[in-house]
Amino acid sequence: MTMNTLDRHPRYAWAGPPRRREPATALRLMAVLAHPDDESLACGGTLARYAAEGVDVHVVMATRGQAGRHGPGEHPGTEAVGRLRESEFRAAARELDVRGVHVLGYHDGRLDQADPVEAAGRIARILRRVRPHVVLTFGADGLYGHPDHIAVSQLTSAALAEAGAPEGTNAAHIVSKLYHIAWDAETWEIYQDTFKRLVSRVDGVERCATPWPAWAITTRVDARAWWRRVWRAVGHHRTQMAVYGPLGHLPPERHERLWGHQTYYRVFSRVNGGRAVETDLFEGLRAVTAAERPAKMAS
Numbered sequence: 001m002t003m004n005t006l007d008r009h010p011r012y013a014w015a016g017p018p019r020r021r022e023p024a025t026a027l028r029l030m031a032v033l034a035h036p037d038d039e040s041l042a043c044g045g046t047l048a049r050y051a052a053e054g055v056d057v058h059v060v061m062a063t064r065g066q067a068g069r070h071g072p073g074e075h076p077g078t079e080a081v082g083r084l085r086e087s088e089f090r091a092a093a094r095e096l097d098v099r100g101v102h103v104l105g106y107h108d109g110r111l112d113q114a115d116p117v118e119a120a121g122r123i124a125r126i127l128r129r130v131r132p133h134v135v136l137t138f139g140a141d142g143l144y145g146h147p148d149h150i151a152v153s154q155l156t157s158a159a160l161a162e163a164g165a166p167e168g169t170n171a172a173h174i175v176s177k178l179y180h181i182a183w184d185a186e187t188w189e190i191y192q193d194t195f196k197r198l199v200s201r202v203d204g205v206e207r208c209a210t211p212w213p214a215w216a217i218t219t220r221v222d223a224r225a226w227w228r229r230v231w232r233a234v235g236h237h238r239t240q241m242a243v244y245g246p247l248g249h250l251p252p253e254r255h256e257r258l259w260g261h262q263t264y265y266r267v268f269s270r271v272n273g274g275r276a277v278e279t280d281l282f283e284g285l286r287a288v289t290a291a292e293r294p295a296k297m298a299s
Contacts, residue, residue: 029134
């Protein structure tokens with residue numbers, strides 16, 4: 001079943017939620033990711049949902065995907081692949097209604113060899129400028145052990161610490177909440193059923209996907225209303241469709257589960273806590289920002 005046939009499926013006729021509303025809040029969300037397509041595959045439902053709510057959504061992409069597939073024909077060279085994949089990422093980000101796109105341009109597959117002081121510093125400067133309340137990135141497991149995912153997780157943590165100090169005319173910024181992408185067993189089951197076992201060898205050691213236990217997941221975001229938008233965003237990564245093709249054969253209910261149920265681990269929060277499972281990345285923040293708005297309007 002392809003994207004077109006999914007849109008025509010009688011049980012899932014596409015009306016769709018509204019596109020981005022003009023920002024009604026002061027809330028800001030930033031995802032710091034490794035490769036073009038991470039924004040769609042790893043957290044697309046979350047980005048689309050919050051953008052539609054009027055949250056200012058930004059994505060920082062550490063690489064341009066130069067080591068990825070290039071589509072049919074002769075290999076055009078890594079720089080050309082990077083330009084092509086960056087353009088696909090920008091198209092997917094527009095589909096998800098992402099407001100700000102920031103591409104760092106480090107080399108795909110070698111992010112862990114980037115100068116950590118420089119890379120964390122660049123992310124910190126974006127944090128100071130955008131001033132997000134919430135940041136999300138990969139966890140220490142890199143989702144399935146991918147070295148670039150692990151590197152961007154580490155660099156993001158370093159950047160959050162660095163952004164807490166001012167730089168020149170840019171004021172310090174302390175993020176209120178940090179989340180790690182934490183896929184549960186059901187999400188991984190769909191992927192493994194579709195692509196078989198996801199496994200790689202790094203430094204001679206086998207790495208594979210390991211679902212997060214249910215008790216460790218702190219936050220479950222319902223993005224079911226936006227799953228078709230996410231699938232369309234995936235479709236903008238045309239050079240990679242030889243890999244993603246099997247996803248097109250999933251029935252609508254599995255697409256909805258894959259893109260519409262997003263799970264996270266709350267690494268820290270300066271505004272809430274406890275064991276109760278969140279359903280909103282901005283829990284503990286909405287009342288605060290709402291209370292701030294009249295004061296700003298009056299000033």
